[in-house]
Amino acid sequence: MRVLIEHSLAAGGDTYQVARVFSDQPDAAGLGVAHDLGVPTHVLQPHKGTDRAAYDRELAAAIDACSPSLGSPPPNSPPLIVLAGFMRILSAPFVTKFSGRILNIHPSLLP
Numbered sequence: 001m002r003v004l005i006e007h008s009l010a011a012g013g014d015t016y017q018v019a020r021v022f023s024d025q026p027d028a029a030g031l032g033v034a035h036d037l038g039v040p041t042h043v044l045q046p047h048k049g050t051d052r053a054a055y056d057r058e059l060a061a062a063i064d065a066c067s068p069s070l071g072s073p074p075p076n077s078p079p080l081i082v083l084a085g086f087m088r089i090l091s092a093p094f095v096t097k098f099s100g101r102i103l104n105i106h107p108s109l110l111p
Contacts, residue, residue, distance in 0.1 A: 001030050001084035005037045016080070020066045022059065024088055042066075046088075056094035063098075 005018050021034035026043045034041050044062055046055045063081065083104040095102060 001082075002033050002037070004082065004084065005034065005039055009037065019079075020063075022062065022086075024055075024086075028085075030085060040066075052089070053091045053093060055088075056091040060094055060097055 001021065008016055008018050018034075018039050021030060021039055021041045023031050023041070023043050024045055026045065028043075031041045031043065042062055044055075044059055079101055081098055081102045083102065083106060085106065086104075090102075
């Protein structure tokens with residue numbers, strides 16, 4: 001995640017722009033990294049008893065609210081959701097909603 005943000009900043013946002021960093025853990029190290037690099041963050045902790053689908057609907061709404069497709073440069077580029085250390089398994093409806101726009105760069109295969 002750090003490298004993605006730093007590359008975006010070094011390129012002046014000409015290739016892509018990191019709109020926001022999301023986490024389900026308020027103490028995730030990536031939140032501090034993003035904050036230090038000037039990228040807004042959003043913590044969305046699952047509520048006790050909340051099922052995966054409900055959490056994913058809330059996450060999708062939070063992503064939609066930051067309007068990644070309406071960002072500045074590069075123009076006409078599709079928004080991309082990059083899972084960089086995101087440790088939750090996403091529901092099928094979430095993946096379908098953002099089909100073709102999710103990239104998981106987790107260093108190992110998830111079940």
